[in-house]
Amino acid sequence: MKILAIDSSNLVMGVAITSGAKVLGEIVTNSKKNHSERLMPAISQLMQDTGVSPEGLDRIVVAQGPGSYTGLRIGVTIAKMMAWTLKKQLVGISSLEIVAQNGRYFNGLIAPFFDARRGQVFAGLYKSRGDEIVPAVPDRLLLMKNWLAELAELDQPILFLSNDMGKWADTLTHFPGAVPGTAAQNIPHPSELARLGAAGEPVGDIHHFLPTYLRLAEAEAKWLARQRR
Amino acid sequence: MNLDINQKTMILGIETSCDETAAAVVENGRIIRSNAVASQIDIHRRFGGVVPEVASRHHVDQITVVCEEAMAQSGVSWKDLDAIAVTQGPGLVGALLVGVNGAKALAFAHHLPLVPVHHITGHIYANRFVRELIFPLIAMVVSGGHTELVYMKEHGSYEVVGTTRDDAAGEAFDKVARTLGLPYPGGPEIDRLAADGKASIHFPRAWLEEGSLDFSFSGLKSAVINYLHNEAQRGNKISQEDVAASFQDSVAEVLVRKTMVAAERYHAKQILVAGGVSANSRVRSEMERAADVRNLPLTIPPLKLCTDNAAMIAAAGTIGYLKGMRADLTLNAHPNLPIEAF
Ligand SMILES: [Zn+2]
Numbered sequence: 382m383k384i385l386a387i388d389s390s391n392l393v394m395g396v397a398i399t400s401g402a403k404v405l406g407e408i409v410t411n412s413k414k415n416h417s418e419r420l421m422p423a424i425s426q427l428m429q430d431t432g433v434s435p436e437g438l439d440r441i442v443v444a445q446g447p448g449s450y451t452g453l454r455i456g457v458t459i460a461k462m463m464a465w466t467l468k469k470q471l472v473g474i475s476s477l478e479i480v481a482q483n484g485r486y487f488n489g490l491i492a493p494f495f496d497a498r499r500g501q502v503f504a505g506l507y508k509s510r511g512d513e514i515v516p517a518v519p520d521r522l523l524l525m526k527n528w529l530a531e532l533a534e535l536d537q538p539i540l541f542l543s544n545d546m547g548k549w550a551d552t553l554t555h556f557p558g559a560v561p562g563t564a565a566q567n568i569p570h571p572s573e574l575a576r577l578g579a580a581g582e583p584v585g586d587i588h589h590f591l592p593t594y595l596r597l598a599e600a601e602a603k604w605l606a607r608q609r610r
Numbered sequence: 611m612n613l614d615i616n617q618k619t620m621i622l623g624i625e626t627s628c629d630e631t632a633a634a635v636v637e638n639g640r641i642i643r644s645n646a647v648a649s650q651i652d653i654h655r656r657f658g659g660v661v662p663e664v665a666s667r668h669h670v671d672q673i674t675v676v677c678e679e680a681m682a683q684s685g686v687s688w689k690d691l692d693a694i695a696v697t698q699g700p701g702l703v704g705a706l707l708v709g710v711n712g713a714k715a716l717a718f719a720h721h722l723p724l725v726p727v728h729h730i731t732g733h734i735y736a737n738r739f740v741r742e743l744i745f746p747l748i749a750m751v752v753s754g755g756h757t758e759l760v761y762m763k764e765h766g767s768y769e770v771v772g773t774t775r776d777d778a779a780g781e782a783f784d785k786v787a788r789t790l791g792l793p794y795p796g797g798p799e800i801d802r803l804a805a806d807g808k809a810s811i812h813f814p815r816a817w818l819e820e821g822s823l824d825f826s827f828s829g830l831k832s833a834v835i836n837y838l839h840n841e842a843q844r845g846n847k848i849s850q851e852d853v854a855a856s857f858q859d860s861v862a863e864v865l866v867r868k869t870m871v872a873a874e875r876y877h878a879k880q881i882l883v884a885g886g887v888s889a890n891s892r893v894r895s896e897m898e899r900a901a902d903v904r905n906l907p908l909t910i911p912p913l914k915l916c917t918d919n920a921a922m923i924a925a926a927g928t929i930g931y932l933k934g935m936r937a938d939l940t941l942n943a944h945p946n947l948p949i950e951a952f
Pocket residue numbers: 729733753755885917918
């Protein structure tokens with residue numbers, strides 16, 4: 382099975398092409414977010430370099446979120462458009478789960494997170510089960526201070542993985558049992574996304590496949606709050 | 611410029627600049643094979659206007675749906691297409707991004723050329739579905755987002771000769787409607803009320819400096835709001851119908867007179883009107899009367915082609931395609947795209 386994996390959900394932009402168990406190629410950048418300009422050229426370049434044509438793909442796998450709204454929309458739009466028009470399978474994978482794969486062989490819990498501003502984080506908690514890294518709780522948006530309070534109660538070593546580590550490094554040094562990820566562990570790898578996608582369930586309705594924002598648009602949240610009053 | 615305007619073409623157009631997700635197939639720049647539009651008006655009504663983040667989210671939900679509908683209804687296959695045309699700007703950046711990236715994915719998947727389109731040129735070319743353009747011409751594009759007077763000396767040549775210095779005409783309609791307690795979108799509501807009213811209140815007309823073809827609607831908007839406020843303070847009963855009719859009269863008079871001045875100055879042989887506000891009955895009738903007096907052919911597209919749609923983008927994209935305009939896969943959305951490059 383030939384897979385095209387696309388991740389533009391955060392600052393890291395990643396594209397991978399895999400064939401069966403083999404990674405044919407990867408493009409990863411961790412620089413300023415002009416994903417709209419760079420993602421399609423990266424896909425085109427990698428497909429050309431690996432000799433895989435659009436028609437030759439079996440499945441398209443995309444990082445579904447959480448993450449930057451704009452980044453998510455770029456990746457999801459390209460993925461669903463290609464899957465729909467080429468009649469290929471489409472699989473969405475949690476953006477946090479992709480990062481969690483970098484904690485393989487860690488003896489404890491794996492806590493990937495993305496900074497979500499105003500003290501909040503998009504956070505997930507994963508654990509090893511045999512060869513697999515599986516979610517221990519659903520991905521969430523919450524205040525980092527609440528998240529750390531919850532994690533502290535688990536009383537286990539925790540591997541924190543985040544490309545936004547810098548902002549939270551100080552806070553985490555005071556967390557008992559915290560292990561920060563290395564630079565390479567902190568960024569999502571699209572070949573891991575492809576691997577997760579190979580095992581994932583293809584979406585039934587490509588048309589209405591949407592990013593997992595984990596947060597309502599502000600206007601929508603305010604409107605709902607007004608209705609409840 | 612030497613274009614073979616009669617060259618056979620089949621273009622898929624995609625439009626997501628504001629709150630309509632749209633795709634359409636157009637043949638030879640003038641025949642609509644399909645025109646799919648997913649409108650978000652009902653979604654944004656409760657917010658009293660278009661919310662960019664909400665619009666962007668809905669575009670992702672509808673983009674493949676409208677493309678499927680457009681392709682299925684057109685009766686053509688991907689192999690029959692010559693190019694994919696997409697609105698690059700101006701518009702809401704988050705909304706534009708969905709169309710631009712979707713179009714790039716399609717162009718890549720089917721090895722098709724990609725043609726960037728300026729949204730305003732789309733509104734102008736909606737007129738080509740009604741009749742062939744005669745040059746030189748003056749086009750007036752009025753909507754919630756634009757108030758533009760464009761001079762065209764030939765196909766694919768655009769020069770903005772007048773624009774708004776503050777609010778777009780459609781924006782003024784929405785704001786006045788909101789002050790009157792009318793639902794969004796305000797244009798049709800004001801038009802409906804005005805039909806039963808008299809233009810008995812004098813609201814200002816902003817002519818700006820001598821000879822200027824620019825517009826300004828913020829003063830008019832404030833005048834209406836002040837009038838309502840003052841009458842309420844005096845305890846006078848307000849006729850919403852008369853306010854609507856008087857406001858509409860002021861907008862129509864300015865739009866029409868400036869369009870006619872431009873037509874005269876640029877020796878126009880045709881006047882085009884497009885954009886959502888051209889659905890307004892007063893703007894239409896005044897424009898028709900003024901064009902008639904001057905013996906100038908006037909074209910206003912049917913309502914369905916006045917509001918945002920992708921057939922118009924495919925029509926303008928046809929001209930871009932014939933001119934040899936091509937974008938590569940780095941094409942990006944441009945919220946303030948200038949028209950002169952198109
Ligand atoms: Zn428009």
